[in-house]
Each structure stands twice: as C-alpha cells, then as structure tokens.
Amino acid sequence: MEFIDLQAQLATMRENIDRRIAKVLDHGQFIMGPEVSELEERLADYVGVEHCISCANGTDALQLSLMALGVGANDIVFTTAFSFFATAEVIPLVGATPYFVDINEETYNICPISLEQAIIACKAAGKGIPRAVIAVDLFGMPANYPELRLICDKYDLHLIEDGAQSFGGSISGKKCGSFGDIATTSFFPAKPLGCYGDGGAIFTNNQDLAEQCRSMRVHGKGDHKYQNIRIGLNSRLDTIQAAILLEKLQQFPTELERRNYISKKYASALRADLVHQKASAGFTSAWALYTVSGISESRQSYLDRLSAQGIPSGIYYPVCLHRQPAMQDALAEPCKKAEAASQKAFSIPMHPYMSDQDIDHVINGLSQ
Template sequence: MQFIDLAAQYQHLKIKIDKRIQTVLNHGHYIMGPEVQELENELASYVGVKHAITCANGTDALTLAMMVLGIKEGDAVFCPTFTFFATAEVIAFEGATPVFVDSDEATFNICPIDLEKRIQATIAEGKLIPKAIIAVDLFGLPANYPEIQKIADKYNLKLVEDAAQGFGGSIDGKRAGSFGDIATTSFFPAKPLGCYGDGGAVFTNNDEYAELLKSYRVHGKGKDKYDNVRIGINSRLDTIQAAILLEKLAAFPQDLTNRNRAAQKYTEELKDKYKTPVVPVGYVSSWAQYTLVAEDREAEMAKYKSQGIPTMIYYGTCMHQQTAFKALGYQAGDFPVAQRLASSVFSLPMHGYLLVTDKLSKYHV
C-alpha cells in the first residue's frame, strides 16, 4: 500500500501526459514556454481570481508574496507554529520576525482568538510593526478566513493564504487560493495538485501585485531581461512541469471527489476509535493528508505498520521549537494546543486512487 500513489495516477493519465511532454520536447521552449501561460490561465479560472503567476516552488511563491508586500526588518508577520518550516522561513528570509500563533483544537488551523491576542501583545510591546498574517490551509482544510479577514481588517494587516496543502478546498463555494490579499500554493508531487518535480504559483486579484510578481520572478526585469528595474529572484516554472500540470488539473475535480470519498470512508470506520478530522459546515477539504489524533500514536502507528499500511507524522516539532527560531525566546507551554497536536497526530495514506487501488475495506483501519 502506498502512502501517496503517484504511479497509479500517472498510469491513469499516461497517454495524455506523455503527449503533453512530447509536445514540449518538439517545440523546445523549456523555460516559460506556451504551456506556462496556458496553465496560468487555467489556474486563475479554477481558483476564481484575476491572476495566477507560476514560479519554481511553493517556498518561492511565499517569498514572492513577502517581496510584493514589502515585508522587511522590523516587521512582524503572524503565522501558525504548527505547520511546515517554509511558512515562517520566508518571513525571516526577508529580515522580518515571525510571531507564532497557537492552533484551533478542532481544525488544527491557526486559531483566530489566539491570533488577535498575539497581535495585541505585539502592538503593546512596541518593538515590531505588525504587517501581515500568513494563514495555512493545513492538511487540505482552508483556515477560518471569514474570521481571520475581520482581524486583518481591524488591525490593517495584509492577509496571505498559504494554500500549499489546501488547493481544491473551499469555503461556501469560494476556492482555496482566492482568500486574502494574495495566496500561494505548491505543486510538490505530494500535494493535492502536484507536478513531477518542484513548482508553485501565486494568486491575486490585485493588478499591481500581479505585475510585480511577474517582474520579481525573473530577476526583477522590466521591459526585457536586460532591463532590470528591481532586485528579484530566479523562479520560473519549467514548461514540462506546466504541461504535466495541465493534464493533472483537468483530472483534478474527479481526483478531489475520490479523496473526499476515501476520507468519508476513513471517518465512518475510525470515528469511534480516534479523534477524526473536523470539516466545518460550508467547508470542503482537499485532503492533502488524513490526520488522526491518538493518545499513544507510536502504538497506533505500529499496528498499521504490521498490516502493511504506511503512516506519517506531520509535524512533530512546532515552529517555535525549531533550532532556527530559538532566539525568539518562546517557552514550553506558550502554544499548548499546537504542542499537544505535534505530539499526538499521525496521518494515513491519502490520494485520489485509494479506493480503487488499495480497497480500504481489506485493511482493519
């Protein structure tokens, strides 16, 4: 049994993907070829925003968002402590300070109540200038954007959606990637929509942001590559990856349906044994991971291993506990919910072909 069965998806789409790749090999435009613009148009249409700008990976997507928003030394950017390192890394990379926020016990996402407390404490301390919030769509479930946006507006903060895991999710029909001032995603192979290498994208309805993003991702170029009007980075999506993503995006709605069916089956069979994932009314998860809470997760993971079922831990060490952020001075107990989750969650296999290739009923899940 595969944790994420990329081979099964490739076999299902093989003829179409191979044809797309061959087209790129034939025209030879490997960097920023026509498939890149085609993909950007399709992504913008799917998400429901004016602009989708692709880049080399999800971390670069967040970095580009920080650059566009002018995040710099002396700024405070609020983000969850229970997430992947890149969310906070890009803040520090710009010289700003990540201010960590505890998790919501039910959804695992950033807690709006604790977020406002951290903003107020930062303002009262007066050492940093609050500038932005990065909310993460953890495990595929969009964060509580209706509440987070109210907080952002109240304190005049920019809101960034980190939809690396949330692509395909939604709140009341509004899709992940369309929340806040700017949103990002990753096309890492294990993501809900993944390519066969690295890739990422930034989404926005702001025309000015879109033009800046297009410049920043190619060395800060102006009218051509020898007219560099600002300091940028080199972060372009390869044309072959764009070609692959075009076919995977076309198949994505069915993949998303399959993921939700698999998640429903998991929940039906496991709800009496574990704390199963919560999907609030009006929300749709893209199920990047199906994550359980257990009192003794090591023992539970061992039981699954004995049946040939792989499991994974996301994320065993909170951001405030990472060596790179020790200088910020957080103490044990500062984020009780996040630390409890970090020591008790584990994830089961999840992909769009789970019910077809693995027949969950034959396992004692």
C-alpha cells in the same frame, strides 16, 4: 499499499502526459513556454481570481508574496506554530520576524483567538511593526478566513493564504487560493495537484501585486530581460512541469471527488478513540493528508499497529515551528494545542487511487 500512489495516477494518464511532454520537446521553449501562460490562465479561472503567477516552488511563492507586499526589516508576521518549515522560513528570509500563534484543536489551523492575543501583545511590547498574517490551510482544510479577515482589517494587516496543501478546497463554494490579499500553492508531486518536480503559484486580484510578482520571479525584470527594476529571484516554472500540470488539471475534479469519498469513509468507520480533523459548515477540504489524533493510546502504538499490517503512515509535524532551532529568535504565544498535536497527530493513506479494499484495510488495520 502506498501512502500517496503517484505511479497509479501516472498509469491512468501516461499516454496524454507523454504527448504533452513531447510537444514541449518539439517546440523547445523550456523556460516560460506557451504551456506556462496557458496553465496560469486555467488555474486563475479554476480558483476564481484575476491573476495567477507561476513560479519554481511553493516556498518561493510565499517569499515573493511577502516581497511584493513590502514586508521586511522590523516587521512582524504572524503565523501558525503547526506547519511545514517553509511557512515560517520565508519570514526571516525577507528580514522580518515570525510571531507564532496556537491552533484550533479541531482543525489544526491557526486559531483566530490566539492570533488576536498575539497582535495585541505585540503592539503592547513594541517589538516590531505588525504587518501580515500567513494562514495555512493545513492538510487541505481552509483556515477560518471569514474570522481572519475581520482581524486583519481591524489591525490593518495583510492576509496571506498558504494554500500549499489545499488546492481544490473551498469555503461556501469559494476556492482556496482566492482568500486574503494574496495566496500561494505548491505543485510538489505529493500535493493534491502536483507536477513531477518542483513548482508553485501565486494568486491575487490585485494588479499591482501581480505585476510585482511577475517581475520578481525573473530577477526583478523590467521591460526586457536585461532591464532589472527591482531585486528579485530566479523562480520560473519549467515548461515541462506546466505541461504535466495541464494534463493533471483535467483529471483533478474527479480525483477531488474520490478524496472526499475516502474522507467520509474514514470519518464514519475509523475507531471511536481517533479524533478527526473537522470541517466547519461550508468548509470543504482538498484532503492532501488525512490526519487523526489518538486519545486512548500513544501515537506510536497506532503506528505500530498500522506497520504490522503493512500500512504506511506519516507524522506531520513532529516539531512545532517555534521549537525549531532556526527559529530561536522568533516570538511566540503559548502554543499548547500545537504542541499536543505534534505529539499525537498522525496521517494515514490518502490518495484518489485507493481502492475500496485499500480503504477497508486501513480501517481494519487500526482496529487490530
């Protein structure tokens, strides 16, 4: 059994993917070829925003977003303490300071109450200028954007959606990638919509932000490639990866249905001492990962039980961001719930090509 089975996925669409790659090889426009603009149009339409700007990876998408918003030296960016390092890494890369806040224990996502406490504390301490919030849709579950928007509006902060794991998720029918002033996603192979290399995208309804991101992903390009009107990055999506994503996007709705089917099976049948990630009313996850926390045994005992049955598992994430050595100069609220999750949470197999037999094997494996 595979934790995420990319080979099973490839087997279902290999012929069409090969055909799309061959077309790119034939026309030879390997950088910013026609498939890139076609993909951007289709992704924008799927998410329901005016602009999609593809780039080299999800980390660059976040950094470009911060740059477009003008976040820099002496600015404070608030974010969750429980996420992959890239969420926080981009903040000092633009010269700003991260301020880590705690999570909601039921969703693993940023806690609005902890966020507002951090904003108030930051303003009182005068340690920098509060400028933005990066909310993460962890494991595919949208963060609480209705509440986050109220807080950001109240304190005049930019709201950035880190949707690296949540493409396909939604709140009351509104898709992930459409929340906040600007949103990002990742096409890393293991993501719900992944390519066969690195890739990322930025989503926004703001024309000015879109134009800046399009410029900055190509070295701050102006009217032509040898005119540079701002400092930027080299962050273009390869045409071959765009071609692969175009093919995968056609299959994506079916895959998303299967992910939700599996999540419901897990939620109804897994042993009672496992706490599941919970969705609020109207919230739909993309289920990039299915993560639980044990309450009656140590995490290692659950992992050992799975391993004995030949079932893979993963730990996301064993170290909170505010505990990372590279973040020793960051600010942080008390993050007790995030730290508890880092010690208890673990993920079990989740991908749309799991058979019902595989699902039952995982359920039974945890019950041994």
